Amino acid sequence: MLLKFGPKQWTWSKQKGLRLYAGPIRRLAPTVLVPDRRRTYASMQEFVDAIDHSRGNPVRPRVYSRRVLIVRVGAKTLRCTASFSDNTDRRPAALARNAAPSLQGYITAKSGTWFLTWVKGRIGRNLTFEYLPGASVDVVIVP
Numbered sequence: 098m099l100l101k102f103g104p105k106q107w108t109w110s111k112q113k114g115l116r117l118y119a120g121p122i123r124r125l126a127p128t129v130l131v132p133d134r135r136r137t138y139a140s141m142q143e144f145v146d147a148i149d150h151s152r153g154n155p156v157r158p159r160v161y162s163r164r165v166l167i168v169r170v171g172a173k174t175l176r177c178t179a180s181f182s183d184n185t186d187r188r189p190a191a192l193a194r195n196a197a198p199s200l201q202g203y204i205t206a207k208s209g210t211w212f213l214t215w216v217k218g219r220i221g222r223n224l225t226f227e228y229l230p231g232a233s234v235d236v237v238i239v240p
Contacts, residue, residue, distance in 0.1 A: 104219040117202030169239040
């Protein structure tokens with residue numbers, strides 16, 4: 098499945114990687130029919146449903162994470178983790194407004210890898226990647 102990701106930096110610019118946006122995650126969810134690494138959820142759709150049903154609740158649903166292989170032609174394949182989490186504003190005022198649930202995902206680029214160098218050169222852009230769900234490991238193909 099082709100999805101838009103954004104090379105980003107976070108944690109006061111100390112971490113860099115790919116940000117996966119809510120819309121593409123929602124499109125991906127029905128195709129990832131396998132549990133997360135910790136077997137908290139039976140599928141990604143169950144995780145997305147948990148976030149949707151958490152509206153107005155101050156407690157965040159647990160993270161859904163998957164092992165992923167980062168693949169690029171001519172580069173060493175890397176093992177990483179894709180983490181999908183609740184991104185809903187849960188401050189009291191937002192809860193009082195019954196703010197709509199939101200989610201996001203991240204794949205952190207490990208230091209000393211070609212992937213980190215690649216991400217650094219593309220911070221702030223939105224790019225199309227291929228995400229291929231698998232039984233135990235997913236594959237992300239870097240353009």
